[in-house]
Amino acid sequence: MEPKTYLQILEYLKTVVVEGGNQFKNADRNHLNIREKTGRRDIATHYDEAVQEFLVRSISSFLPQSVFVTEESENDFRNAIEGEYCFFIDPIDGTSNFSTDYHFSCVSVGMASKGELVLGVVYNPYLDELFYASKGNGAYLNGTPLQVDPALPLEKALVGFGTCPYNRELTEETFNFSKAVYLRCNDLRRSGSSALDLCYVAASRLGLFYELSLFPWDYAAAAVIVSEAGGIISTTEGGPFSLQKKSPILAGPKKAYEEFLSVRKEFLSAR
DSSP: OOOOOHHHHHHHHHHHHHHHHHHHHTOOGGGOOOEEEEETTEEEOHHHHHHHHHHHHHHHHHOTTOEEEETTSOOOTTHHHHOSSEEEEEEEETHHHHHTTOSOOEEEEEEEETTEEEEEEEEETTTTEEEEEETTSOEEETTEEEOOOTTOOGGGOEEEEOOOTTOGGGHHHHHHHHHHHHTTSSEEEOOSOHHHHHHHHHTTSSSEEEEEEEOHHHHHHHHHHHHHTTOEEEOTTSSOOOSSSOEEEEEEOHHHHHHHHHHHHHHHHTO
């Protein structure tokens, strides 16, 4: 059998990610089977598990060499840097939104090869919006190319942020720092799906996004999409993010990104 190219894998991922998204879009809301994982803010539903199982099974049948880092499973994070075809799967990014029928959730699947992110697919079934990218081939929304404005200043940026709901020790820093950002930007938005927020940066719907703690499956797919749209993605201090553990994440076009780093440095120096 001929080895699959990245573009062949991307085309397959687009198909199964859309199918996975439609599974939870059409959920029987009387049978979500909501359960707490680490606390009342960290939940999973029957559909998180079902969509993840579907994606893992489908990708494995298409690419038997696949290894996985997934939200609803125990993980060996060595796969993130050792696997030739390592898939980062968040079956429903925005589970809290999904659990209350708040239509801002997505399926997120990214692929890394030997620790380098090369493919990303994110799908919001409620809006039928498919974001995707492959390294070196650009980023797209439903076939339309995406490109950020590198000259967008922070003062004109609509900034998305996350509140680290599973890391309560970061609550005070998150909200104190968000005030500092709010005073410098156009306005703030909190959506409940970091993967979609990052894609919205790529689509120039948001001028910037940050959160002080995210898992790799939250940002792996969207990181490729942001980068291929000409944006910058890093930690909130400007360093490389990790595929093996939680990272603070910042993404945006060049000018707003650099101005955010100045705000962050000023905030940390004053603490």
